[in-house]
Each structure stands twice: as structure tokens, then as C-alpha cells.
Amino acid sequence: ETGVTQTPRHLVMGMTNKKSLKCEQHLGHNAMYWYKQSAKKPLELMFVYNFKEQTENNSVPSRFSPECPNSSHLFLHLHTLQPEDSALYLCASSQEDANSYEQYFGPGTRLTVT
Amino acid sequence: GDSVTQMEGPVTLSEEAFLTINCTYTATGYPSLFWYVQYPGEGLQLLLKATKADDKGSNKGFEATYRKETTSFHLEKGSVQVSDSAVYFCALSSGYSTLTFGKGTMLLVSP
Numbered sequence: 630e631t632g633v634t635q636t637p638r639h640l641v642m643g644m645t646n647k648k649s650l651k652c653e654q655h656l657g658h659n660a661m662y663w664y665k666q667s668a669k670k671p672l673e674l675m676f677v678y679n680f681k682e683q684t685e686n687n688s689v690p691s692r693f694s695p696e697c698p699n700s701s702h703l704f705l706h707l708h709t710l711q712p713e714d715s716a717l718y719l720c721a722s723s724q725e726d727a728n729s730y731e732q733y734f735g736p737g738t739r740l741t742v743t
Numbered sequence: 744g745d746s747v748t749q750m751e752g753p754v755t756l757s758e759e760a761f762l763t764i765n766c767t768y769t770a771t772g773y774p775s776l777f778w779y780v781q782y783p784g785e786g787l788q789l790l791l792k793a794t795k796a797d798d799k800g801s802n803k804g805f806e807a808t809y810r811k812e813t814t815s816f817h818l819e820k821g822s823v824q825v826s827d828s829a830v831y832f833c834a835l836s837s838g839y840s841t842l843t844f845g846k847g848t849m850l851l852v853s854p
Binding site for chain 2: 633635662671672674677685719721730731732733734735736737
């Protein structure tokens with residue numbers, strides 16, 4: 630595998646379910662991100678991890694719970710979601726001490742909450 | 744705070760037409776600037792970047808020049824193809840790892 634991978638690619642869940650999204654980066658980066666992309670809305674940054682420590686949480690509801698066990702893996706645990714949480718969830722990574730801070734994205738998980 | 748403004752879409756062109764997608768920004772200091780592209784059903788891919796004033800980023804026939812005097816980073820391509828149909832995002836980084844994105848501009852190219 631190369632780049633940033635995400636699983637599953639598609640997920641349908643009920644409002645009472647618990648599920649997890651997984652992201653893995655194979656680039657040797659030390660920062661990872663979760664974004665939410667909804668139709669006709671700007672890309673929303675949800676969480677940032679630098680060196681496995683959470684450095685940013687953009688007022689995300691507690692029904693979204695991130696976990697970063699090491700610098701290569703990032704999870705997003707989901708529970709009691711709402712229909713408005715249906716969106717494309719994108720993971721990205723970057724090298725924190727680089728000069729230009731470009732981020733590399735995974736293909737995303739298309740989440741539908743019923 | 745930092746912000747990025749892109750032209751509203753969709754931009755509709757015929758194959759081989761010239762493309763310009765405008766992007767202007769507001770930022771403190773000297774940000775790095777990026778263009779990302781998102782094809783249908785996929786994540787964002789880095790298309791090109793520029794890290795200082797007057798730098799020109801280029802890739803796959805696309806170009807953008809970092810203009811500090813006009814705080815702009817317009818994306819251009821001389822001859823678009825149907826396969827260029829996608830959503831294009833302008834973004835900046837002000838020296839931190841988080842990026843500020845524009846709202847995206849959809850490009851539709853017809854044969």
C-alpha cells in the first residue's frame with residue numbers, strides 16, 4: 630500500500646449503531662487529520678494529531694471520538710450519529726516539520742446515517 | 744484570520760478551451776499556497792504548490808503563480824480535456840500544518 634488508505638470506503642449505519650473509520654498513512658508523516666465534506670458546504674477540519682497528540686478539535690460533537698495509537702494510524706469512532714452527519718469523511722497526513730505543509734489525502738469514507 | 748476565496752462554479756468549457764480559476768487569499772505573513780483537485784468519488788489530490796512570492800507551481804499542464812502584490816494564486820491551463828472535469832480547491836498554510844481551503848470550484852469539460 631502507498632499513500633493514505635481509508636477503510637471502509639462506504640458505510641451505512643443506523644443512529645444507534647457504533648462503528649469506526651480507519652485511516653493509515655504509509656508516508657512516514659507525523660501529523661494526521663480528519664475532515665468532513667458535506668454537499669455544498671466547505672471542507673470542515675475536525676481533528677488534528679501531531680506526534681500522536683491531539684492538537685486541535687474544532688468544536689466537534691462528542692459522538693465523534695478520534696483515536697491515534699501511533700503516527701501511522703488514525704481512527705474515528707462513531708456512536709449515536711444523526712442523519713446530518715452523513716458526509717464524506719477524509720483523512721490526511723503531513724510532515725509537521727516540513728517547509729510547505731502540504732497534506733496528502735485518502736480516498737475518503739462515504740458515510741450514510743439512516 | 745486566514746481565508747481563501749474562489750470563483751463560484753460550475754465552470755463549463757469545451758475541450759481544448761483555456762481555463763482560469765481565480766483564487767485570492769487573506770493571510771498573515773508569507774503563506775504557502777496550494778491547488779488540490781478532487782475527481783468524482785475520490786479524495787483530494789495535491790495538484791501544485793508555491794511556497795514564496797513569484798514562484799510558479801506547475802503539474803499536468805496546470806500552472807499557478809504566487810502573486811503577493813495582488814494576494815492571488817489563479818489556476819490556469821492552456822487546453823483542458825474531458826478528464827480534467829473535477830472540483831478544484833485553492834488552499835493556504837500560514838506556517839502551521841493546518842490548511843485553510845476555499846469552497847471549491849467545479850469544472851465541467853464537454854467533448
